[in-house]
Amino acid sequence: MSEIYDIFILGGGINGAGIARDAAGRGLKVCLADKGEIGGATSSWSTKLIHGGLRYLENYEFKLVRESLKERExxxxxxxxxxxxxxxxxxxxxxxxxxxxxxxxxxxxxxxxxxxxxxxxxxxxxxxxxxxxxxxxxxxxxxxxxxxVDDKKLTKLNAEDAVKNNAKIFENNKVINIELLDDFWKTSLENGQIIKSKILINASGPWINETMKNIIKLDSNKKxxxxxxxxxxxxxxxxxxxxxxxxxxxxxxxxxxxxxxxxxxxxxxxxxxxxxxxxxxxxxxxxxxxxxxxxxxxxxxxxxxxxxxxxxxxxxxxxxxxxxxVTRDYIFDLNTNNNLPILNIYGGKLTTYRKLSEKALNELSKFLPTKSNKSWTAKKKLI
Ligand SMILES: Cc1cc2nc3c(=O)[nH]c(=O)nc-3n(C[C@H](O)[C@H](O)[C@H](O)COP(=O)(O)OP(=O)(O)OC[C@H]3O[C@@H](n4cnc5c(N)ncnc54)[C@H](O)[C@@H]3O)c2cc1C
Missing domain, CATH: 3.30.9.10 (D-Amino Acid Oxidase, subunit A, domain 2)
Incomplete structure (x- = not known):
């Protein structure tokens, strides 16, 4: 029987790449696919700032600004x-x-x-x-x-570090269909490859409504x-x-x-x-x-x-x-599906990608081996 990954990630922007790095560094079997280049979409079209977001204080977003400033450091x-x-x-x-x-x-x-x-x-x-x-x-x-910050480089460095820890990454390879079967998620890529995984993470950024509707064919209560x-x-x-x-x-x-x-x-x-x-x-x-x-x-x-x-x-x-x-914060939408979870990621900032990745894995910890529960990315240099 072909390999079953712990996690499959749809989308190699900063959020997908950040989660791939964190998960692979915890010893999990990770696969990620992007229809384009890693970091080639929103994550390289930003203002290229790692910032607290001074302006968000005006909207009383103290939690977001605090987290962003900590992450800036x-x-x-x-x-x-x-x-x-x-x-x-x-x-x-x-x-x-x-x-x-x-x-x-x-x-x-x-x-x-x-x-x-x-x-x-x-x-x-x-x-x-x-x-x-x-x-x-x-x-x-x-x-x-x-x-x-060099936003694209930041994304690529995360993906490269994931690969060093044995993650499998596909670029220029669109995810065309995802099905929930009895024992795993079955993901079909444009090149004909089939990926099996226990967990599905949808990190498709601004394409999230489309991927939910047309590829995963599930409803989400977030818009x-x-x-x-x-x-x-x-x-x-x-x-x-x-x-x-x-x-x-x-x-x-x-x-x-x-x-x-x-x-x-x-x-x-x-x-x-x-x-x-x-x-x-x-x-x-x-x-x-x-x-x-x-x-x-x-x-x-x-x-x-x-x-x-x-x-x-x-x-x-x-x-x-x-x-x-409108808040620049992120929201998780987790559906546990009898131990075959899907985590949809909505919103976010370049600045908060590392914390988002850590929180995503914490959120999924009950579905993962206990040895992979340790956060590590705050101290390990990205080179
Ligand atoms: C104009 C602008 C300025 C910004 N400036 C800043 C800033 O200065 N600082 C900051 O902290 N944040 C900033 N942000 C926010 C930040 O850029 C985004 O929050 C972040 O890049 C989103 O990353 P992502 O991984 O969610 O999305 P993306 O980078 O868009 O990644 C999603 C990936 O999913 C892939 N995908 C979609 N559908 C499929 C499919 N079917 N199969 C395979 N792959 C698929 C896409 O190709 C894409 O690479 C800015 C955003 C914008 C738009």
Whole structure:
């Protein structure tokens, strides 16, 4: 009889790859398949930040921000080569948020995550600093730090470490059908291969509604909203190695970040879409990002400055709020099916993938051998 894996993971984004690494390192037999390249979808279309999410404090998401800040520290420690702290400047504007609100937010941001090597926030006199970058009207502001990350590399490193621990990973191999049989889950891949597993994890990111409906053919009581986020890339807007957090008139935040030595990355937008494959920037988004930059910067940009763009789809848990306010947290939907469980993963952030993976395995621990119950990824370097 052919091999039965402990776990089969549908999807090799950061969440699938993170779970594969954690599970394989615990000695479990793991198989994962992705229809594309590992980390080739949402997990490489992010703003490339490992961050607490300062903005989420405004929505009272203290638990998420605390977990994210703690993870920021852990990920920096385990993946120093692909993460680097970068200062973010928030130019103060009277019409957006009052100073006291930002000060309280930054105090919480500095303290909620506990001990950290990442520098604390401070006020900054913009009448003396960055005067060649920002317009004269911005005379004061704030500075805080977050981490920049190579998001695709982070995902690939997790997958590679899983393979080192004997996980089987298929790339460019779509999962076309999954059936629950009496003793195992039977997964059919596009290349004709059949995979048997005791546990099924659905980590298909924004495709989760589609994979549930068309491939696994099971109902889930959780729903997601698909919210497109787009970035534009232009030639370096300024020389300094700093990023900016710009407040826009609709209360949203736009980041301006140095990117790959010669470029500046600007994003993001929030546009609801109907399909996870609608990941192309539109004119509205291009103008939105350009207008925001031109409100703050001395150097004005236009469409002709755009060298490249990319968009990703956020799979946000439906909680019937406007897109900006929908939680960026993740939710598990576990169906135990008489000891042949399926775990569906909804939402999440790059920043919280390691904790998510650990929690996923804890959630499944009663279906796994006791020797595999030990968490280990917080201390082991990703190389
Ligand atoms: C614009 C934007 C900016 C963001 N910025 C940040 C940020 O700066 N910091 C942060 O922490 N988070 C950020 N996020 C969130 C973060 O990027 C996502 O939460 C994370 O990448 C989701 O990972 P995932 O593994 O769930 O999904 P994905 O990376 O999309 O992985 C799912 C995988 O499933 C595969 N798949 C789907 N269907 C099938 C099938 N039938 N067969 C085989 N494979 C299949 C897909 O090919 C894909 O690779 C951002 C998100 C967006 C959209």
């Amino acid at each position: 852990v990920i920096h420690q385990i993946a120093k080569k692909i993460t680097k702290p970068i200062p973010f400047i928030i130019p103060h504007t009277k019409k957006h948020r009052p100073k006291w609100l930002i000060e309280i937010g930054l105090f919480l941001y500095d303290t909620l995550g506990g001990k950290t090597v990442i520098p604390k926030s401070k006020s900054i006199d913009l009448s003396k600093k960055f005067t060649n970058i920002l317009k004269k009207e911005f005379t004061d502001g704030f500075q805080y730090y977050d981490l920049q 997601i909203r698909l919210v497109k986020g787009s970035h534009i890339i232009i030639r370096k807007l300024y020389k300094d190695n700093i990023a900016f957090t710009l407040q826009n008139d609709d209360k949203r935040i736009v980041f301006v970040i140095p990117y790959n030595e010669k470029f500046t990355l600007i994003g993001t937008t929030e546009v609801e879409v109907n399909s996870p494959d609608e990941n192309k920037i539109d004119d509205f988004e291009i103008n939105y990002l350009i207008d925001c930059v031109n409100k703050y910067f001395v150097k004005q940009i236009n469409k002709n400055d755009i060298i490249d763009t990319y968009s990703g789809i956020r799979p946000l848990i439906e909680d019937f709020k406007e897109a900006t306010k």
